[in-house]
Amino acid sequence: MFFVFFTAMLLLVAFIVMGLWNALLPAVLGVKKITFIQALDILLLSKILFGGFRRDSSERGRQWKIKFQEKLGSVTPEEKEKFQSEWKNRCGGR
Template structure:
């Protein structure tokens, strides 16, 4: 029962978050764009959600910064032996221009 309540709460939180972001996009668009561009018109909530999705597709993607790639790299780092980590760090420093006195 607890698991269902948590899932329901998360789904509700996501829906509320999407609604708030859509409302914010609509308010910002209707405040800024008609004032800047002659002939631009105000948009409604559905258009604001569409604009939000379009901007995420074009500029942000749907994963956060790092996403699964960062976790995969962290697991790789954790599975290295101390000797492998030292070798990796030395190679990384030599590639990126660090000298022994820069640490």
């Protein structure tokens, strides 16, 4: 079931990329229209360039969380309050 869902989502995203490319870029930049296969190639290229092919992204998240908690462990209560108030001001007090 996962394979079917993954394949369907991949095809849908490729059709969206192809549609957006063909609707916008030829008029704006004067480039040629692309085919469905070329849209899949663009998705693969963007995954390689921007996403990589790391297997365990949850491990990176855990490492980030551990490092963040270590940094927070050395923060005094006054510094923590100052940090929170600065972010409240930046985010409009939400």
